[in-house]
Amino acid sequence: MIFLLTPFIYITTIWTLLKEKKVLKTGRSLNSKEKEIGEILKINDLTKIRILAVSEITHPLSWVFSFLSLFTKSILSAPVGLTLGNAILVEKKHETNLHLIAHELVHVKQYEDLGGHIPFLKKYIYQCLKYGYKNSPLEMEAEEFSNNLFNQGLV
Numbered sequence: 001m002i003f004l005l006t007p008f009i010y011i012t013t014i015w016t017l018l019k020e021k022k023v024l025k026t027g028r029s030l031n032s033k034e035k036e037i038g039e040i041l042k043i044n045d046l047t048k049i050r051i052l053a054v055s056e057i058t059h060p061l062s063w064v065f066s067f068l069s070l071f072t073k074s075i076l077s078a079p080v081g082l083t084l085g086n087a088i089l090v091e092k093k094h095e096t097n098l099h100l101i102a103h104e105l106v107h108v109k110q111y112e113d114l115g116g117h118i119p120f121l122k123k124y125i126y127q128c129l130k131y132g133y134k135n136s137p138l139e140m141e142a143e144e145f146s147n148n149l150f151n152q153g154l155v
């Protein structure tokens with residue numbers, strides 16, 4: 001399994017780095033509300049983060065999701081947000097969705113804490129395969145944080 005996944009993780013990492021570079025050039029910086037959320041998370045440098053709204057999110061992880069859908073009953077829908085290091089992609093209709101952006105900012109923090117793209121993607125992909133997308137600890141952490149903010153009326 002690991003043998004099969006390793007080249008896939010490197011391909012995904014290359015795609016992620018290239019896409020991140022593009023989004024960092026064209027995306028917008030965080031607004032004050034989003035910065036506040038970033039401060040709660042203690043993200044290192046909030047000025048480096050960029051958000052780009054796109055009509056559709058496509059990514060190499062689609063392969064993982066399609067693979068997972070063979071084993072899970074629920075059909076996994078295309079993501080509405082995707083974080084690539086300091087770059088956050090969101091679907092156009094969710095551009096101002098603070099709940100979603102809070103979730104994605106947790107992933108920015110996870111990239112930071114784990115030490116970059118390769119360690120994050122390795123852990124993320126393994127967890128998705130082991131526990132399923134929704135039950136993977138990295139996803140659950142992001143969902144729990146954004147739900148807590150929502151319950152406090154902050155997003």
Ligand SMILES: [Zn+2]
Pocket residue numbers: 103107139142
């Ligand atoms: Zn997520």
